[in-house]
Amino acid sequence: MTEKTFKIGDKVKLITLPPYLKTAEPMPMLRPSDIIELGEEGIILDRRPGDYWGVKFKQGAFLMEDQYIELITDN
Secondary structure, three states, X not given: OOOOOOOOOOEEEEOOOOOEEEEOOOOOOEEEXXXXXXXXXXXXXXXXXXXXXXXXXXXXXXXXXXXXXXXXXXX
């Protein structure tokens, strides 16, 4: 699988629900994945170690692997 590349500020949407969510706080905590819904849109905040992206959704910021999100293009 090829790695997706995002830029800070890119709009993305959730395409697959992970088994759980990890908060994007200095001390990350695990949360159930039903906090956000499939198809929900967020904004890339930053790139984190371990191939995670910090993504801000309306319910908060979470660490997401690129397999769970895709870029929203303005077509």
